[in-house]
Amino acid sequence: MPTITIGNAQGFWGDQPDAPARLLEQYPALDFLTLDYLAEVSMSILALQREREPHAGYARDFVDVVRSLAPAWRAGSRLRVVCNAGGLNPEACAQACGRALAEAGVRKRIGIVRGDDVLDLLRKNPGEASFRNLESGRPLREVADRLITANAYIGGRAVARALDQGADIVISGRVADPSLTVGICVHAFGWSWTDYARLANATVGGHIIECGAQATGGIATHWLEVPEPGNVGFPVLEVNENADLVVTKPRGTGGEVSLRTVKEQLLYEIGDPKNYLSPDCRVDFSTLRVAAVGPDRVSVTGAGGSAPPDTFKVSATYRDGYSASGSLTIFGRDALAKARRSGEIILERLRRAGLECERSEVEYLGANAAARGILSSPVLLETVLRISVADPRREVVERFTRELAALITGGPQGLTGYAAGRPGVHPVFAFWPCLVSRERVIVSTSVSGGG
Template sequence: MLRVANCSGFYGDRLSAAREMVEGGPIDVLTGDWLAELTMLILAGNRRNGRPGYAPTFLAQLEQVLGTCLERGIRIVSNAGGLDPAGCAAAVSELADRLGLRVRVACVTGDDLTGDLGVLGDAVNADTGEKLTATPLTANAYLGGRPIAAALAAGADVVVTGRVTDAALVTGPGIWRYGWGPGDHDALAGSVVAGHVIECGCQATGGNYAFFGEVPDLPHCGFPLVELEADGSGVVTKHPGTGGTVSVGTVTAQLLYEIGSPRYLGPDVTARFDTIRLEQQGPDRVRISGVRGEAPPETLKVAVTYPAGYRNTMTMVLTGLDIEAKARLALDAVWVRVPRDSFEQVHVELTPLAGTALLRVTVMDPDRGKAGRAFSAAVVETGLASYPGFHGLAPPGDASPYGVYWPCLVPADAVRPRVLLDGREVPADPPPSPAGASGAAVPPPAPETVRPSSPQAVRPSPRQVVRASLPADGGPTLRAPLGTIAGARSGDKGGNANLGVWTGTAERFAWLSEHLTAGRLRELLPETAGLVVERFDLPNLLALNFVVHGLLGRGVASSPRMDAQAKALGEELRAAVTDIPRALL
């Protein structure tokens, strides 16, 4: 087997994780994910201000483990190169020199399309179809695992990349070790699923888990690793003696994180998430098998970002009686001083809490002066002429720049990955493999969709129709939170929110599948009203996945929502009260 470990799920994750994974037990490859949609804008800002365009925290982790990894033959693969993988590789070499170590460092480039107007062409938003009219600040194609495998095959001890898919950090080492060819769809798909599970660090071992009361010693949660096998199947586990847990539930939760259709598209393969089989093999050991794969699409996703203006937020606290009336008065008092229609965008959120509420007002405008202290000072000016109990959470501040995330597609053959090993270019494809292609395709289930213009436009899939006759026998029901019997995990993909819901038994899933339609979801989550909601079924995981289109506007970087990444959307749904059969409770 190939033991691939994770030591970072985002830019800012636990700095001691690399050392914990290297010293906690045997591993063959140490990986880490530093990039997200928002991270590219952060790195662009850093680079504009004279700081590195890569993630310096990677070097801080590497300093703790590089010597040990070289001694034990542990390869290191990370996307911490961000917007400057060559600069990151040079920094790794400088670190090794300072430590007195000899290390071969490779970088994977070719993802940066920022200045390539020929490739971007008439790019349109992959979600909305809008044409890109702004000048990109960053534009990076999501590369796959083959360049990583090529770097490892050429002898690299450390591989740093720019924008690759998160799963490529596992797929690349799998291609290197097992020699999978482009046609080995099932094996590649299995590695993509394994990579999706471990790339978010502790989310696979009990972090952010709906049933967190079942997770032991979460403050000392261990990071995950996968024992990847030659056919792409594997076991997700963690080092002994660490906190957290690896269960079918924690793995299911992570599998549902930030996905859409069961056909999970990637540059190496299309992985069929509706074919995944999970099995609890023992304490902290979950086996993933049965994953089917299909040919990848002929396009690559490109993450474009561009500057869009300035934003400012002020939050007022409302307490006691007449909360909604107080909110109206507070807003009227502000708009008298700075007219609402003078801003390009205004977003107002009223969040009820126990005995109080937060009134959060965000303004956005291309004019920094308009969105800056002119707005925040106007809010403060109302302090003695507004609702009783007026107070805020922060003093008046200036506006800050924000950017827009713009996903688009380009022809895959228009993007040329490059691999540089110690500054010398090597072929970006690993040596050829005699392995053959995988089996036949599996027909996908159709999504159920509710559109705001036609709330009745529900198209149940054939599987859904069959299951509709299987729910637990009606009987009496009880009004209870949905989370009493179901877990959920949510997140962001551009301007869309993804929300996965699962249960632990076939009986509960049979009921959930009939009850939680796309239309019912919109009833339980009023903030989704007026938005397109898609439902996808994953009966093999006893799960449903929803995509709420446009909830996050133009992406996390520009979303004015307090929960800009929809991380809490799943918990909002679990708290929603509905009629549940008593037999299932």
């Protein structure tokens, strides 16, 4: 039975920059490579970049990835690449990649997927019911004038179409992460878009590899026992025409593909496992069969599938004031009590200046801060005081960053770790999840270049 191989070498924007070229070197027969650049807040960062510069608004790192793959392509690799690095500006991303390829003397056809951007639609219809916040139920009107981005999570159809049209590189915006894999599979095997069982199992495959090394030993509970995590191999899916999967990784690399790593990743960021929603299908995880079938080989079969909802999920972001976070190290007897008192002093000073912040958080790292109130703190000789504030007014947050330094001379003995200087003030981009009906999202593809 014919099988295709799909790798992932970029689990998020900021992952190892040389991972794609290394994966191809370690696994030269790889057919397809998926790269995931977009998280909920990445879009707002891209929006700010585009505000400053109209040719920006995409993940520039991807251009370097394309350049790094050029030698393998020149040597005859047939690898095709599918990514969502286009962000808010797939055209500009494609142009930059085209230039990089031309400089490297490689001819490749580049496909672009457009249409996920629904910002204008949301701005013009702030009273619409489906644009209410999916979690809080609040109407979009409350934040409509502060919206920065709004993108529908679109499915794999456009990816498949671009590959059908001969694209070697597909650059999209907000295609849902697992749909990159689904689009590749439908292109390769010609499945119908109503063949929900196959689409569902392929979606599970995409879900497993979309976070890169998280499928191969990264963040595993038993991470300390995972071999050579510094040389971790990125995940590779072998998919056959029935959508049966084997998850594996290149030979000779570190990390581990085992029942433990794959099952943990199956449960990563999911809600109701019988109703996992993707733009391509609804997936039921409860019928999955997962089995170890060889060294670093785990098979995944049997996902249940049914028709997807008639809406796309929208990931929108809006401006929500400013925040800053500063840390100081406190060492010595009664470190925790000293840290508590220091934190109180800072917030009290802001209050007395009439600049109380809308939100603030004081934490003591080392004292089980991440489990505060649940796991009690051991006696500490050292803690990191971390104070964070947020407020709609930039000047209030700025004042906080200046107050912090006064502790160097007026605070407890043993206070150190301030060499990095004042903490920066950052704009906050809050997340607004909502829905949009499918017929209002017009997705298109185009393919150019190469020859």
